Amino acid sequence: MTDTTQTPATAGPVAGSPRTSDMPDDIRQHACTSAAAVQSPEARAAAIHAASREERLARKERAISGEPFGPGSHTEHEGKTLTGAQAIIASLEAEGVDVVFGYPGGQAIKIYDALYDSTKIHHILARHEQGAVHEADGYARATGKVGVVIVTSGPGATNTVTGIATAYMDSVPLVVISGQVTRGVIGTDAFQESDIVGITMPVVKHSYLLQSVEELARTFREAFYIASTGRPGPVLIDIPSDLASALVEFHYPDKIDIPSYRPTYRGNAKQVKQAVELIGQAKRPLLMVGGGVVSSHACDEVAELAETMQIPVVTTLLGKAAMPCSNPLNLGPVGMHGSKYANMAVTEADLIIAVGARFSDRVTGKLSEFAPHAKFIHIDIDPAEIGKVVDPQVPIVGDALAVVGAINARIAKLGMEPQSAAWVEQCYAWRERWPFYTADFADYPDRIAPEIVLERLSGKLDPHASIVTTEVGQHQMWAHQHIHREESRTFISSGGLGTMGFGFPAAIGAKIGRPDCQVVCIAGDGSLQMNIQEMATAIGNGVAVKVLLIDNNALGMVHQWQRLFYQERYSCTEFTANPDFVKLAEAYGWGAERISRPEEIDGALDRMLAAEGPYLLDVIIPTAQTVYPMVAPGAAIDDIIGAIDVTLGGVRITEKGMSPAGETAGTVAEPLPLNAETDGASRVAGATRVGADGVAGAEARPAEASAPKGGE
Amino acid sequence: MKYILSVLVENRPGVLSRVTGLISRRGFNIDSLTVAPTEDTTMSRMTIIVDADEVGYEQITKQLHKLVSVYKISDLTDTDAIERELVLFKVVAAPDRRHEIIEIANIFRANIVDVGKNSLTVEATGTQSKLDALEDLFRSYGIRQLTRTGKIAMSRGARDS
Secondary structure (H helix, E strand, O other), X not given: OOOOXXXXXXXXXOOOOOOHHHOOHHHHOOOOOHHHHHOOHHHHHHHHHHHHHHHHHHHHHHHHHOOOOOOOOOOOOOOOEEEHHHXXXXXXXXXXXXXXXXXXXXXXXXXXXXXXXXXXXXXXXXXXXXXXXXXXXXXXXXXXXXXXXXXXXXHHHHOOHHHHHHHHHOOOOEEEEEEEOOHHHOOOOXXXXXXHHHHHHHHOOEEEEOOOHHHHHHHHHHHHHHHHOOOOOEEEEEEEHHHHHOXXXXXXXOOOOOOOOOOOOOOOHHHHHHHHHHHHHXXXXXXXXXXXXXXXXXXXXXXXXXXXXXXXXXXXXXXXXXXXXXXXXXXXXXXXXXXXXXHHHHHHOOEEEEEOOOOOHHHHEOHHHOOOOOEEEEEEOOHHHOOOOOOOOEEEEOOHHHHHHHHHHHHHHHOOOOOOHHHHHHHHHHHHHOOOOOOOOOOOOOOOOHHHHHHHXXXXXXXXXXXXXXXXXXXXXXXXXXXXXXXXXOEEOOOOOOOOOOHHHHHHHHHHHOOOOEEEEEEEHHHHOOOHHHHHHHHHOOOXXXXXXXXXXXXXXXXXXXXXXXXXXXXXXXXXXXXXXXXXXXXXXXXXXXXXXXXXXXXXXXXXXXXXXOEEEEEEOOOOOOOOOEEOOOOEOOEXXXXXXXXXXXXXXXXXXXXXXOOOOOEEOOOOOOOOOOOHHHHOOOOOOOOOXXXXXXXXXXXXXXXXXXXX | OEXXXXXXXXXXXXXXXXXXXXXXXXXXXXXXXXXXXXXXXOEEEEEEEEEOOHHHHHHHHHHHHHOOOEEEEEEOOOOXXXXXXXXXXXXXOXXXXXXXXXXXXXXXXXXXXXXXXXXXXXXXXXXXXXXXXXXXXXXXXXXXXXXXXXXXXXXXOOOOO
16 A cells, blocks of 8 residues: 655746746735634634635625725826736736736747736746636636736637636636737637637637727726625636737726616515515425525525524535535535535425526426425526426526525514424434435445445544535445535535536636635545646645545546446546556645555545645545435436435335335336456555455345336 | 517627527527617617527527627517518520510519519519419529518517618
């Protein structure tokens, strides 16, 4: 077994930037807040919550008002004659931007030259433009601020497309600035020319091809305004390089108003009234909370509604952490890999109040059987989301905070009492019966169960002041199921686009935005390799992120589908040439360690979290490990494979709906085959090998249980 | 069913592409589209005819509203809006049959805009059904070439859309 630990010396000089000494210390290293020690944990958590809420609400109000996030016209640049490039940097300073992510190049060189003079803006040099955009995205999700990216034309610009699409699908505010060839040669297939405005049109909230340097300052204000208000999203500004050298007298607007862009914030009073009526009548109400609650900072309002009316809550992937996991009403993840109890709650509910959630197919499963007994109240700031998938009885277009606030106010005014005691008890009973995982459940006693690693990690993190990001795949779903979160913006994951390669750069961005937080990226060995070059970005900028690599030597999620639905035909999902991640991390100057045995988990996690610099922990798990419970694609969400049923002795079962315990309660899920040749075990000297005939845990299953293929 | 949308947009490069891209991306087909600047030259008006069901139509209008370049969308489908289209026909016309074609054109208040050795070019405006009827009549003479502009529409009276 390999066990190499290395703590890198203090962060090295920043590659590509001569201004190491200008970097804020808090960006360079993980700084613990010492004041925390004297407060009780509860008081500290409440203080963190209140402070962040106040700051975020103030920023939101400013965004909506159309005023710049920074000093606006009150900078030393105001009224001066600047080049376009200088005006770009001046505009960013006027917006109070202190960090940008990017990568220079021929058509961005003037912008980078102007950046060289800025004392206010710190540039994080990525190793790939996609990494830069995901870093800005992680920064934006962790802080609520607008993430800013600068790239060059051609390939620099096209490399941002996945990042922009990721931000678009998850409604993350970004401003992406791309250099473009000079106006005179646009359209001639000039060197490093790409029509990035055209290429990104379907995945931006708005975009600009700058036509004159006089429009520059206004364009930047518009871009920040559009990105950060309404339903947030990425905005692209493409700047031909001749404009970067053109001169302009710089004036930054202190307010902006775009007649053709007027998001609706306040909900219609009549619809709010109708919503309250439905809530009053409901016997089995359920809140479905999505990412919109996080972006509108409506977490407290949603919690208040849930508590006042005793409404259980399910969360989408982006809605995770919108409500504290410690709140008993929070039933957690719903959908394809949601809990059986959350999915049962959706199926049995008579009223679903969806707030900032868009009924993704990963949440609804088979639409015709989705929430068959429920009426719907759908609250969203984007009118196009309402009626797109589900036709609600009460549609309310508006800001989640304003609308749920108004609902709460009306409920208080009417003095309404909750009617849902029996329903809440029912949901809690389901939760007792079908937990995600139990301590005595062990798929492979001698091997590491990913669920256990994530539970342990979760227990070691401060749920209020740490950030967990994920890549995409099995580990993402395990993280969604097992990481305990108390504050919004502490769980960051690519939901809509499902971008492998997102989580690691996002963690770097999150750490830069929230240097006081421990930031852990939960990665898979497939995803990590999609942007592994960003290890250099982390070490080069002294960003002490931690990567917990759930390493099954395979593309686990697709592998799982192939096992369950494609007759174990493992087409192109088993890696034959993974690198030694520990050596690779060390080569980048990271600390690193590999574990493969359950008893190593605690010590290794402690070492990872205590490391001062960036650190990778490679956790070898069996390739055949499966994310359960699971709803097969196209099935109804109460048609669940592999939920643990404690009333049957804690075995995984496959059944639809809820048959009473003791009767024919479905079938036991298929035992997990282990293939020693392809799973991680073969790569670890000294690791216990488990042959296909020695499926651990099989003895614990009822002998009469059938082992169906395909989870039917 | 066919919906007629009158869409007021920013008159800037790329806006047409944003609008059409959005409609096609969401899986709908544009039947016809006309666009030109309005009385205010910073704005253009598009008249778009799309074939969609009710849910699809609702999605299209909601998504179009989200475009920052779109100011206003009016649905002129079931209103008594004024609809017009312009057509140019190049009709086969041997010298001895010219007068018949000219007579037909006169009945339809169409204009002869070009005369060739064996053809006449006729310009006609009107509603779709009138132009369809004219096309039917000309077909028996032989139509060499036909160009239709696609519909433009405007609400009647004081309604501003």
